[in-house]
Amino acid sequence: MDLAPYRAHRRILVASLVGTAVEFYDFYIYGTAAALVFGPLFFPSESESAQLMLSFMSFGLAFFARPVGAVVFGHFGDRIGRKSTLVASLMLMGASTLLIAFLPTYAMAGWIAPLLLCTLRFGQGFGLGGEWGGAALLAVENAPPGWRGRFGMAPQLGAPVGFIAANGLFLLLGLWLSDAEFAAWGWRIPFLVSAVLVGLGLWVRLKIHETPAFAEAMEREPPVGVPLGAVLRDHARALLAGTFAVVACFAIFYLATSFALAHGTTALGYPKEEFLLIQLGAILFMAAGIVFAGYWSDAASAQRVLSWGCAATVAIGFLFGPSLASESWVVVGLGLSASLFVMGLVYGPLGVWLPGLFPVRVRYTGASVAFNVGGILGGAGAPIAAQWLSDRGGTSFVGLYLGVAGLLSLLGLLLVRARVD
Secondary structure: OOOHHHHHOHHHHHHHHHHHHHHHHHHHHHHHHHHHHHHHHHOOOOOHHHHHHHHHHHHHHHHHHHHHHHHHHHHHHHHOOHHHHHHHHHHHHHHHHHHHOOOOOHHHHOOHHHHHHHHHHHHHHHHHHOHHHHHHHHHHOOOOOOOHHHHHHHHHHHHHHHHHHHHHHHHHHHHHOOHHHHHHHHOHHHHHHHHHHHHHHHHHHOOOOOOHHHHHHHHHOOOOOOHHHHHHHHOHHHHHHHHHHOHHHHHHHHHHHHHHHHHHHOOOOOOHHHHHHHHHHHHHHHHHHHHHHHHHHHHOOHHHHHHHHHHHHHHHHHHHHHHHOOOOHHHHHHHHHHHHHHHHHHHOOHHHHOHHHOOHHHHHHHHHHHHHHHHHHHHHOHHHHHHHHHHHHOHHHHHHHHHHHHHHHHHHHHHOOOOOO
């Protein structure tokens, strides 16, 4: 196996991976806290189901902030460069996450507490809006010929890294603290620890250079005045295709993580620590799926890998609910592992496929907006829709959401084919 390109570009690949790791760490610790403690701490209500629903709504708020951040950071990423924009997005994302650790609860400050929580959640999403697109471009625009799929999987591998860090920390806290201690103050620790990851990400990113593709594009002609306008005017079909194509990966991830944890440990009665351990093992299959998809994308094409992954998402929809409700740890583990492996197939190739829909001069904006608007469709409503389906038809109905998500992503792939220059 030829590892020379990895070694030659290791700093670029680490800088690309670290930011996405922080993104998924931040999102998962919030999603886990929303599932376990944010309901009673920030959204008092007589109904436990209503508390959980409000908590998940605050979780979904960041998805609506992400497209706004994508437009703003995409604008500067296409006009002044990838590096400085990525540093700014990481700083905003990290500061918002860290400040959540110091929030008062509803019992301490009344309605100000949920207002501050939602404000910082919006800040998280705003910063995240510019993160993934820039990280993907950093990797792909530095890739040697024939290596774009494998370089494009670098930011995607940040997802399992961030998940394992967050999940492992919550698992340790569950072993060290009682439920009362965790609800009282223990939930703040993961938000404090995020500062370490953000500091590492900033240190790496400040040492990298601008991508060759962007530098060459700026030498040929000046930057586009309004990148979003150019995308909407000249690349609307590509934007629509990219938006639909990312729906499946978001739907799988948030159903197999946040919803599965909340529903499994409340309605289904699984012990929290054991369920977190099962998820920790299952996420390794997501990493395997990403690596497999990256190599497959270079051997065949990202379009083909995504097509197979979306078809598998529809199939997983029939298995997800029954496996989750099986009351067998083996079946639950197999169901989550299969779901997250399929997520690797639909997430891994996006790092090269989505940027390939747009020319260099508007690529940051186009890829970021498509990715984050697709996140609203696939991720923001996933836990809420799954809870609604479960309340009306039982856990077996939850997989319907995955089936629809897979079909939407297949539709996006049919609209256009991508090439990376």
